[in-house]
Amino acid sequence: GxxxxxxxxTLSVQEGDSAVIKCTYSDSASNYFPWYxxxxxxxxxxxxxxxxxxxxxxxxxxxxxxxxxxxHFSLHITETQPEDSAVYxxxxxxxxxxxxxxxxxxxxxxxx
Amino acid sequence: DGGIxxxxxxxxxxxxxxxxxxxxxxxxxxxxxxxxxxxGQGLRLIYYSQIVNDFQxxxxxEGYSVSREKKESFPLTVxxxxxxxxxxxxxxxxxxxxxxxxxxxxxxxxxx
Numbered sequence: 197g198x199x200x201x202x203x204x205x206t207l208s209v210q211e212g213d214s215a216v217i218k219c220t221y222s223d224s225a226s227n228y229f230p231w232y233x234x235x236x237x238x239x240x241x242x243x244x245x246x247x248x249x250x251x252x253x254x255x256x257x258x259x260x261x262x263x264x265x266x267x268h269f270s271l272h273i274t275e276t277q278p279e280d281s282a283v284y285x286x287x288x289x290x291x292x293x294x295x296x297x298x299x300x301x302x303x304x305x306x307x308x
Numbered sequence: 309d310g311g312i313x314x315x316x317x318x319x320x321x322x323x324x325x326x327x328x329x330x331x332x333x334x335x336x337x338x339x340x341x342x343x344x345x346x347x348g349q350g351l352r353l354i355y356y357s358q359i360v361n362d363f364q365x366x367x368x369x370e371g372y373s374v375s376r377e378k379k380e381s382f383p384l385t386v387x388x389x390x391x392x393x394x395x396x397x398x399x400x401x402x403x404x405x406x407x408x409x410x411x412x413x414x415x416x417x418x419x420x
């Protein structure tokens with residue numbers, strides 16, 4: 197089955213700096229890669245996703261890149277703000293109707 | 309998402325007791341999921357259902373049971389066989405396996 201690794205587990209950045217979170221996956225057939233943000237005690241919420249036929253997708257300050265050959269994808273947050281502080285989860289899957297598997301999460305702290 | 313309702317928000321279980329967590333969705337989604345989240349940890353899949361009257365075990369199904377008698381409902385029972393049930397339980401739904409999952413607000417279960 198699919199296995200997703202995520203790094204780093206914690207990340208601290210200064211407000212206004214960029215943050216990058218990286219994930220790798222094991223199943224080359226996976227074709228859907230969502231990213232979720234979870235604030236403390238709240239539900240995870242989808243912030244961006246990408247499919248295997250696209251190499252990069254951007255939504256305002258958030259972008260995701262996908263390298264299918266290397267089986268890794270990354271989340272980029274630019275001009276970080278304190279409200280970006282949360283736990284971010286990547287996920288991979290979707291092949292043959294299979295559920296996607298979540299990574300272990302990255303706790304991002306944006307320091308004022 | 310307002311489309312997925314989990315209840316109760318907090319639940320306490322006595323030793324040897326079975327408890328049932330409710331999950332209802334009005335998004336007309338075929339697929340529903342139950343995850344367990346321990347403090348500072350990621351999301352672990354307990355059970356999932358891709359269609360009414362059918363469900364499959366996830367990674368940590370032991371000590372849990374589910375039913376899917378209606379499209380909009382996917383209750384989770386935490387049985388007395390689950391010796392360490394204290395966790396945050398999240399229900400999610402999606403139109404199909406390779407589409408974004410929408411989460412409920414979660415139920416926090418503790419042992420009395």
